[in-house]
Amino acid sequence: MGAVKTKRMPRAVREQQMLDAAVRTFGRRGYMAASMDEIAELAGVSKPLVYLYLNSKDDLFTACIRREAHALTEAVRSGVRTDQPADRQLWDGLLAFFTHTAENPDGWSVLHLQARIHGEAFAAEVAAMREEIVAFVTQLIVVAAREAHRDPDLPEREVAGLAEALVGAAESLAAWANATPGVTARQAAATLMNFAWAGLGELMEGRPWAPPAP
Amino acid sequence: MGAVKTKRMPRAVREQQMLDAAVRTFGRRGYMAASMDEIAELAGVSKPLVYLYLNSKDDLFTACIRREAHALTEAVRSGVRTDQPADRQLWDGLLAFFTHTAENPDGWSVLHLQARIHGEAFAAEVAAMREEIVAFVTQLIVVAAREAHRDPDLPEREVAGLAEALVGAAESLAAWANATPGVTARQAAATLMNFAWAGLGELMEGRPWAPPAP
Amino acid sequence: MGAVKTKRMPRAVREQQMLDAAVRTFGRRGYMAASMDEIAELAGVSKPLVYLYLNSKDDLFTACIRREAHALTEAVRSGVRTDQPADRQLWDGLLAFFTHTAENPDGWSVLHLQARIHGEAFAAEVAAMREEIVAFVTQLIVVAAREAHRDPDLPEREVAGLAEALVGAAESLAAWANATPGVTARQAAATLMNFAWAGLGELMEGRPWAPPAP
Amino acid sequence: MGAVKTKRMPRAVREQQMLDAAVRTFGRRGYMAASMDEIAELAGVSKPLVYLYLNSKDDLFTACIRREAHALTEAVRSGVRTDQPADRQLWDGLLAFFTHTAENPDGWSVLHLQARIHGEAFAAEVAAMREEIVAFVTQLIVVAAREAHRDPDLPEREVAGLAEALVGAAESLAAWANATPGVTARQAAATLMNFAWAGLGELMEGRPWAPPAP
DNA sequence: CATGAATGAGTTTTCATTCAT
C-alpha cells in the first residue's frame, strides 16, 4: 500500500546528487544548453526542489564550479609533499592533476571550458582556483632556482609568464590526453615534465634563448 | 555630422560588417548566449538581412570560424620564412601568433573557446586549423633535432605530445597576455620561446628529466 | 458570477479545453493561418502550457483530427442498427452524419477542408476515417442490390464510384446545410436519400422514397 | 555586348505568366505556404514587378480565383448546347466539367480546396461561380420534370438541395478521379450520370442510364 | 521598367522560474 517512492534523504545528500547531475549535464551540454529539467530528472528529484536547495541556475552553476575547483585543488594538494625537492613536487602535482582530470572529465569540462565563457562572474570563480595553482607553480620555480644555487634574479613577470605557460600547457595536455585514446595520465605528466623541466633547467643555468633584434 | 545609418551598401560590404559584429558577439557572449538580434543591431542592419545573406545562426558561426581561422593561419604563415633556421622560424611564428591574437581577441575567443564546445561540426573547422599549426611545430621540432646533429629518434607520440604542449602553452599565453595589461606580444613570445626552446634543447642533448619510479 | 480565470485544472480537463479551442481555430482560420497564440488565448491558458501538453502545432492538429474523426464515426456508428434493412440503415446513417456535422461545424471543417490539404500525414488520418465510411456505404449498396433480388453484378469500380459520389454529395450537403439558414439535418438527409435511393428519374415519375416517421 | 536577358514583353503576357505561376504555386502549396518569392521566381520575373502588376498577395490570389473560375464556367458553358434535351445537357456539362478539372488540377485545387478556407472574401468569389453552376443544374432539373410531363411541383428548396447534392457529388468525384489513376473524365461523368439520373433504385432494376455515343 | 537592398511584424518554440496544494 505504501509507495516505495520517496526515500527521505538528508538535505546534504540530496544536494550532492543534484550537483552530480548538474556537473554531468553542464559538462556535456554546456551551460546554456543544459536545462534545469534535465538536471532535475537526472538527479531524480523535482524541479522546485532544485530551486529550493540551489536557488537558481546561476547559483547551481557556481556551486558546481566551486565544488569541482575545490576537488581539483585538493587532489593536487594532497598529491604533493612539500618536504620534497622542487622537481619531485612538480612531478607529483602534475601526476595528480592529470589523474584527477582524467577521472572527472565532466568536472574538468565545467572548469576548463564552460565556466570561462559565460560571464565574468563564473570566469572569476575559476580564475581564483587557477591563480592558486599558478602561485604554487611560481613558488616551485623560485625554489628550484634557489636549489640550483642561482640568484632568484628572474624578473617577477618573467616567472609569472613561465608559470602561466606551464599551467596552460598542462590544461591543453589534459584535454589532449582525455581525447586521445591510450594516453595515460602518467604519460601526459612525463611529456610535460620533460618539456618544462629541461627547459627551465637551461634557464637556471643561465643560457636563455635570446630573441633576435626586432 | 556623421551619418548614423549608412544605407544601401553592396552585399560584400554588408556581409563583412555582419561578420565583424558576429565575431565580436560570439567571442564575448558565446555561441548560445549570442542572439541574432544583438548581432543584427551591432551590424546596423535588420535581422532578416542577416538571414538573407548568412542563412542561419549555424552558418553564420561557421562563416566566422572560417574567416578567423583563415586570418590567423595567414598571419602566422606570412610571418615565417622557411629559409630560416628552426629557432628563428619558431620565434617568428610565435610573434605573429601573439600579435594577431592580441589584435583580434574576439576572433581568438571564437576559435579558442567557443568553436570547440558547440558540436562536432564547429570543432572540426577549428581542429583543421589547429592541426595545421601542430604539424608545422612538429616539423620544426624534427628539423631542430637534425640541426642539432641528433638522430631524429624521438618517438612519434613523444613529439606529438611536445607539439601539443607547445601549442597549448601558446594558446594559454595568448589568453593570459590578452587579459594582463602591459604584456606585449613580444614579451609573451619571448617567455614561451625561453620555456620551449631551452627545454627542447636539453632534450636534444640527451638529458631528459627522468620521472621517479611509481 | 462566472469565474473569469479558472485556474489549476487537472491535465485531462485542460487538454480538452485546448482541443476545443484548437478545433475552433483550425476550423475557421485554417491550419496555417491559425496561430498558437490565438489558440492558447481562446483556451484561456498560456502558450507554454499548450506546448507542454500537446507538444507542437503538428501534434495539436493531429490530435484535433483524431478526436473529431473518432467523434464523427462514433456518432454515425451509434446511429445505425445493422439488423435493419439497407435503406433504413442508410437513412439512419445520413441523419446521424448531418446531425453531427451540423452540431460540430468547426470539427467538420477540420476534417473536410483543413486536414486534406496540409501534408500527407494529416490527409492520411482523415482518409482512414473516410474509407471506413465509404466501405460502409459500399456494402450497403451491395446488400441493397441483393435485397432487390438482383445479382450483385455491378462492377467493382462502378460501386466504388457510386459510393464515392454518395459520400461526396453528403459532404457537400453538410457544408450547404451548415451555410444555409433554416435547413435542418433531417431535410438534408431526406434530400440526399431521395437523390441517392430513388434517383432523379424515379423522382420524376412520382415515386419518391419516403423517410420513416421520426 | 547586349545582354540577352530581358525580353520586353507586353504587360498582358507578363501578367498571364505570373498568374500561371501563381495558380500552380497556390494549387500545390496552398495559399499561406505559397511564397511570393517562389511565385516570382517561377514566373521568371522580379518580385517588385509582381507587386507592380498584381498589387498584393491577396489581389493575386483573387485574380487566380477569378481567372480559373471563369475558365471553368466557360468550359462547361461551351460544352453544353441549350437546344438539347435536359439529360443530354447534363451529360455534356458533366463531361466538360470533369475534362476541364482533369486538365487543370492546380486551378481546380485553387477553386475547390484553397479558396474556400482562407477568409470570407475568397470563398465568396468561388461561391459566385458555384451558384452559377448550381443555378444551371437547378434549371435543368425543372426542365426535366416538365419534359417528363410532370408538374413542377417539387418545392423550391428541394430542388436547390438536389442541385447542391449533384454539384457536390461532381466536385468530390473530380477530386477522386484526379487522385485515382485510370479513371477518365468520361468514366467519372458516366458514374455520376447514372447515379443522378437513374438513381440507385433504377440501377437495381436493371435500367441504367446510357451515355450517348461519343 | 526592372531590380538588388532592406525591413516591420509576426511565426513556432523553449526555458528558467513560481505557486497552490
Place this chain on the structure above:
DNA sequence: CATGAATGAAAACTCATTCAT
C-alpha cells in the same frame, strides 16, 4: 517537504512588402 500546474520573456527564423537606383 514534494509536486503538478502554470507562465513571462525571449529565441530563431520567415515573409509580404517597399524603396533607391
